[in-house]
Amino acid sequence: PKSRADQYNMYDIIKRLVDNSEFDEYKAGYGKTIITCYARIDGWAVGIVANQRKLVKTKQGEMQFGGVIYNDSADKATRFIANCNQKKIPLVFLQDVTGFMVGSKSEHGGIIKDGAKMVNAVSNSVVPKFTVIIGNSYGAGNYAMCGKAYDPRLIVAWPSAELAVMSGNSAAKVLLQIETASLKKKGEKITKEKENELYNKIKDRYDSQVSPYYAAARIWTDAIIDPLDTRKWISMGIEAANHAPIEKPFNMGVLQV
Numbered sequence: 363p364k365s366r367a368d369q370y371n372m373y374d375i376i377k378r379l380v381d382n383s384e385f386d387e388y389k390a391g392y393g394k395t396i397i398t399c400y401a402r403i404d405g406w407a408v409g410i411v412a413n414q415r416k417l418v419k420t421k422q423g424e425m426q427f428g429g430v431i432y433n434d435s436a437d438k439a440t441r442f443i444a445n446c447n448q449k450k451i452p453l454v455f456l457q458d459v460t461g462f463m464v465g466s467k468s469e470h471g472g473i474i475k476d477g478a479k480m481v482n483a484v485s486n487s488v489v490p491k492f493t494v495i496i497g498n499s500y501g502a503g504n505y506a507m508c509g510k511a512y513d514p515r516l517i518v519a520w521p522s523a524e525l526a527v528m529s530g531n532s533a534a535k536v537l538l539q540i541e542t543a544s545l546k547k548k549g550e551k552i553t554k555e556k557e558n559e560l561y562n563k564i565k566d567r568y569d570s571q572v573s574p575y576y577a578a579a580r581i582w583t584d585a586i587i588d589p590l591d592t593r594k595w596i597s598m599g600i601e602a603a604n605h606a607p608i609e610k611p612f613n614m615g616v617l618q619v
Contacts, residue, residue: 369415372413372456373414379401379403380403386400388438391421392434394420395413395414396435396436396438397411403600404593406601407452408452408454408596409446409452409453411443411455411456413457413459413507414429415429430460431463433472434476436462436479436480436506440482447488448612452491452603453487453491455492455494457494457495457496458499459506482617484505484506485512488611492514492596493509493517494519494592495517496522497520498524500527501527516596517582517583519586519587520587520589523574524574525574525577526572541564
């Protein structure tokens with residue numbers, strides 16, 4: 363969508379990436395804000411982990427925001443990533459993530475434990491990993507969905523991508539609060555006009571740094587690609603990785619269930 367706030371269905375993108383628009387979904391009714399499925403791309407077997415950007419409904423009738431990783435989503439992704447490693451199937455991550463769910467309910471539900479399990483599985487994966495940043499890539503979600511830090515064989519971005527600790531809007535609100543508190547301590551009076559000026563200044567600076575071109579210039583991604591070439595990039599990456607046999611055993615250590 364033209365607006366980053368609008369929802370879209372990640373299944374539509376997956377169907378256009380995989381051979382014959384066919385895929386075998388893993389735990390389809392559980393942890394719906396992350397899609398996990400087996401498919402083939404250009405003949406190569408792949409395991410896909412993708413953020414769902416639609417508002418989804420759980421079996422308990424609760425609504426979950428798209429692009430956010432919840433407890434059940436992190437748990438499902440961990441098990442799927444482990445399965446792919448045991449079967450020696452390359453992993454493809456399709457990122458459009460704003461981060462992990464926050465709040466007391468998520469904390470009590472074990473989001474820290476489940477999030478840590480997912481990061482553990484991604485960081486200890488021995489199969490080739492390929493990351494495509496489609497939309498947002500914010501905060502801890504960047505790590506969990508195999509950001510640059512976890513050494514994917516290729517990490518590419520669409521021109522619609524944004525990489526940052528948080529969005530320009532969110533960052534500006536947080537930094538504005540800190541800035542205004544600091545100025546008030548110094549005895550300065552903050553007018554509404556001054557507040558708006560500070561907000562726009564911070565947001566403009568942040569917005570210029572979330573651009574995929576800013577990230578690519580600093581080698582945080584390997585390339586900015588035409589979305590129509592995504593299949594070609596993944597296929598090329600797997601073909602290259604096929605010349606380097608997997609030598610390390612997969613070992614996640616002990617997980618708290």
